[in-house]
Amino acid sequence: MIEGILIGLTTALTIQNILMVIVGCFFGTIIGMLPGLGPMTAIALMIPITYGFDPATGLILMAGVYYGAVFGGSTSSILLNAPGVPGTVATSFDGYPMAQQGKAGKALAIAAWSSFAGGTLSAIYLLFMAPSLSKVSLSFRSPDYFALMILGLTAIAAFSSKGQFLKAMMMVVLGLMLASVGQDSLSDITRFTFNNMNLTDGISFVLVVMATFAMSEALTIILKRNDPTSAAKQVSLTELGSIRINKEERTKMYKTIPRSSIIGFLIGVLPGAGATIASFLAYGMERNVVSDEEKEKFGKGSVNGLSAPETANNAACSGSFVPMLTLGIPGSGTTAVMLGALLGFGVQPGPRLYMTNPEIFWSIIMSMYIGMVILLILNLPLIPYIARILAVPKNYLIPLILFFSVTGIYVMSFNNFDIYLMIGIAVVATYLRLYDFPMPPLILAFVLGGLMEENLRRSLLLSNGSWEFLWDRTLTACILATTILIVFWHIYKTFKKKN
Amino acid sequence: MNINTTKIISLLFFIFSAFYLYTAYQIQVFAFDENAPFNARTFPIYLGYAGLFFSGLKLILPDTNTIKVDHKNLEYKKTGILILIAIIYGATILKVGYFLTTSLFLFASYYFLGERRWILMFILSFPFVAAFMYLLHGVLNIYLRDPLLQLIGVMG
Numbered sequence: 001m002i003e004g005i006l007i008g009l010t011t012a013l014t015i016q017n018i019l020m021v022i023v024g025c026f027f028g029t030i031i032g033m034l035p036g037l038g039p040m041t042a043i044a045l046m047i048p049i050t051y052g053f054d055p056a057t058g059l060i061l062m063a064g065v066y067y068g069a070v071f072g073g074s075t076s077s078i079l080l081n082a083p084g085v086p087g088t089v090a091t092s093f094d095g096y097p098m099a100q101q102g103k104a105g106k107a108l109a110i111a112a113w114s115s116f117a118g119g120t121l122s123a124i125y126l127l128f129m130a131p132s133l134s135k136v137s138l139s140f141r142s143p144d145y146f147a148l149m150i151l152g153l154t155a156i157a158a159f160s161s162k163g164q165f166l167k168a169m170m171m172v173v174l175g176l177m178l179a180s181v182g183q184d185s186l187s188d189i190t191r192f193t194f195n196n197m198n199l200t201d202g203i204s205f206v207l208v209v210m211a212t213f214a215m216s217e218a219l220t221i222i223l224k225r226n227d228p229t230s231a232a233k234q235v236s237l238t239e240l241g242s243i244r245i246n247k248e249e250r251t252k253m254y255k256t257i258p259r260s261s262i263i264g265f266l267i268g269v270l271p272g273a274g275a276t277i278a279s280f281l282a283y284g285m286e287r288n289v290v291s292d293e294e295k296e297k298f299g300k301g302s303v304n305g306l307s308a309p310e311t312a313n314n315a316a317c318s319g320s321f322v323p324m325l326t327l328g329i330p331g332s333g334t335t336a337v338m339l340g341a342l343l344g345f346g347v348q349p350g351p352r353l354y355m356t357n358p359e360i361f362w363s364i365i366m367s368m369y370i371g372m373v374i375l376l377i378l379n380l381p382l383i384p385y386i387a388r389i390l391a392v393p394k395n396y397l398i399p400l401i402l403f404f405s406v407t408g409i410y411v412m413s414f415n416n417f418d419i420y421l422m423i424g425i426a427v428v429a430t431y432l433r434l435y436d437f438p439m440p441p442l443i444l445a446f447v448l449g450g451l452m453e454e455n456l457r458r459s460l461l462l463s464n465g466s467w468e469f470l471w472d473r474t475l476t477a478c479i480l481a482t483t484i485l486i487v488f489w490h491i492y493k494t495f496k497k498k499n
Numbered sequence: 500m501n502i503n504t505t506k507i508i509s510l511l512f513f514i515f516s517a518f519y520l521y522t523a524y525q526i527q528v529f530a531f532d533e534n535a536p537f538n539a540r541t542f543p544i545y546l547g548y549a550g551l552f553f554s555g556l557k558l559i560l561p562d563t564n565t566i567k568v569d570h571k572n573l574e575y576k577k578t579g580i581l582i583l584i585a586i587i588y589g590a591t592i593l594k595v596g597y598f599l600t601t602s603l604f605l606f607a608s609y610y611f612l613g614e615r616r617w618i619l620m621f622i623l624s625f626p627f628v629a630a631f632m633y634l635l636h637g638v639l640n641i642y643l644r645d646p647l648l649q650l651i652g653v654m655g
Binding site: 394457 | 504505508509512516519522523526527528529532535536537538539540541542543546549550553554556557560563564566568572573574575577578581582585586588589590592593597601604605608609612613614619623631635641642643644
C-alpha cells in the first residue's frame with residue numbers, strides 16, 4: 001500500500017500535473033459559481049480536453065475542476081442562496097444567513113477550511129479503510145437503501161426548522177411527486193405528463209433547483225423590498241466582513257469537523273448515497289448534538305451549521321470514489337461522469353483495480369488531495385474578490401440571477417416549455433416560502449425520488465409484495481428504528497417546548 | 500379551527516394530492532403487470548396517500564407557529580412585472596435568439612426595478628451578454644442557439 005501511495009504522489013507532483021490542478025481549480029470555481037453549472041457539468045465539459053493527456057494528467061485536471069466546482073457551488077450557495085448542485089444545498093441554510101449578516105467573507109473562509117479538513121480526513125480514512133469498506137458497501141441491499149432514503153428525508157424534515165415538521169413532510173411529498181413525472185424507469189410507461197411531450201423525460205434537477213432556490217430567492221427579495229423586517233438584511237448584504245476565523249469559531253469547528261467527516265465519508269462510500277444525503281445528515285446530526293443555545297442559531301448563521309455540511313460533502317466526495325474504484329458503481333452523479341472518463345482512458349474500475357493497479361488507484365486519490373491543497377492556497381486569498389458579487393446593487397443582481405437561471409435551463413434543453421415551467425414552479429415556491437414552507441426537503445426528495453422508487457420496486461419484487469423486507473434484515477431494521485427515533489424525539493421535543 | 504393562509508395552502512395541497520392520487524390510479528400499466536407486487540402506479544399511489552395524510556394532519560392539528568404576512572408591504576406590482584418580462588423572455592428566446600432577447604430582458608428588468616443609470620444599464624446588458632456568450636460558446640464550447648446572429652453571420 002505504501003508503495004502505491006508513493007507512486008501516486010510522484011505522479012501527482014510533477015510540474016505539469018500541478019499546473020493542471022491550478023488551471024482546473026480556477027475554471028472549476030468559476031463554472032461552479034454559475035448556478036446550474038455544477039461539478040458534473042464542469043467535469044463533463046473537461047472530458048474532451050483530458051483525452052489529449054495521459055490518464056493520470058487527465059484525471060488530475062478533472063480532480064482540480066471537481067473540487068473547484070464544489071467550492072464554487074458553495075460560494076454561490078453562501079452569497080446568492082443559489083446552490084448549483086444538491087450537495088451544497090445544506091451549505092446555504094447557515095451560509096446565506098451569515099452572508100446576510102455581513103459575514104460573507106467569514107462564511108466563505110469557514111466553508112473553505114471545512115471543505116479542506118473534510119477532504120483531508122476522508123483521505124486518511126480512505127488510506128486505512130478502503131479495502132474493508134468495499135466489502136461493507138457490497139453488503140448493502142435494496143431494502144437498506146430504501147430505509148436509508150426514508151431516514152435522510154425524515155431527518156431533513158425533522159431538523160428543517162422549529163415547529164415545521166408537517167410542512168416539511170408536505171414538501172418532501174411534493175418533491176417526490178415532481179420526481180415521479182415522466183417515464184417509469186422500468187416499463188417506460190409515461191406518468192403525469194397529460195400527453196405533453198415536454199414532460200416525457202421528467203422534470204430536470206437543474207430546473208427545480210433553479211426555480212425553488214435562485215429564481216424564488218430573487219422574487220422574494222423583490223417582493224419583500226419594502227418590508228421593514230427585511231430592509232436591514234438588504235443593507236448588510238453589501239458587507240463582506242473579515243475572513244478571519246476567531247478562536248471561539250475555530251473551537252466550534254474543531255468539534256464539528258471530525259464527526260461530520262466520519263458521517264460524510266461513510267455515506268459517500270455507499271453507492272448512490274453521495275454528498276447530498278451526507279451533507280443533510282451531517283447538518284441534522286450537528287443540530288442534534290450541539291447545545292440548546294447553539295441550536296437556536298441554526299438556520300440563522302451558525303458556524304457549526306455551515307461547517308458540518310461543508311465538511312461532510314467533501315468527505316463524501318472522497319468516499320464516493322471507493323465504490324467507483326472498487327466496485328465500478330458510481331457513488332454520485334459526478335463520479336458517474338468520472339467513471340465514463342476512466343473507461344475512456346482504458347482504465348477498468350472494479351474489485352481488481354485496487355489489487356492489480358494500486359498506482360492508478362492511489363494517483364487518483366493523491367491528485368484529489370493535492371487538488372484540495374491547491375484550492376485552499378488559491379481561493380482563500382481570492383475570497384475578498386469572489387465576495388465582491390455582494391456589492392452588486394439589488395437592481396442589477398436580481399435580473400442577473402434570473403438571467404443565470406434561465407440560461408442554465410436554456411442551454412440544457414432549448415425549450416420554451418422548460419422556461420415556463422421554471423417560472424411557474426418559482427412563483428409557487430415564492431408563495432410557499434412566504435409562509436415558511438421549507439424548500440430543502442423538496443429538493444432532497446426530488447433528487448432521491450427515482451432511486452427511492454427503484455429500491456422499493458426491487459425490495460417489493462424480491463419479497464413478493466410483502467412489506468416484511470423492512471424488518472427482515474438487521475441493518476434495514478436498525479436504519480428504520482433510527483428514523484422512528486428521530487420522529488418520536490422530534491414529537492417529544494415539540495410537546496416539551498409547548499408545555 | 501382557526502382558518503389562516505397556512506391552512507388554506509394545506510387544503511389546496513390536500514386537493515392536489517387527491518387529484519394526484521386519482522391520476523395515479525388512472526396510469527395505464529401492461530396487462531401482465533396489473534397484479535404484480537410493484538408496477539408503474541404503485542409508488543405514485545403511496546405518494547398520493549402520503550400527501551393526503553400529511554396535509555390532512557396539518558389541516559386538523561392546531562397551528563403552533565402561525566405565520567403572519569403583511570401584504571401591504573409586499574411589492575406585488577414590481578414582482579408581477581418581472582415575472583411577465585421573464586415569460587416574454589422565455590417566449591422569444593428561441594425565435595429571436597439568445598443575444599438580443601437576453602440583453603433586452605436584462606435592460607428592461609433593470610429599468611422596471613428603478614435603475615436609471617443608462618450607461619451602466621447598457622454595459623450590464625448588451626456587452627455583458629456578448630462576453631458571457633463568448634465564454635460559453637467560444638471558450639467552453641457550449642452550443643447557444645441564436646438564429647439572429649447566425650442570420651447576420653456573427654455566429655457559425
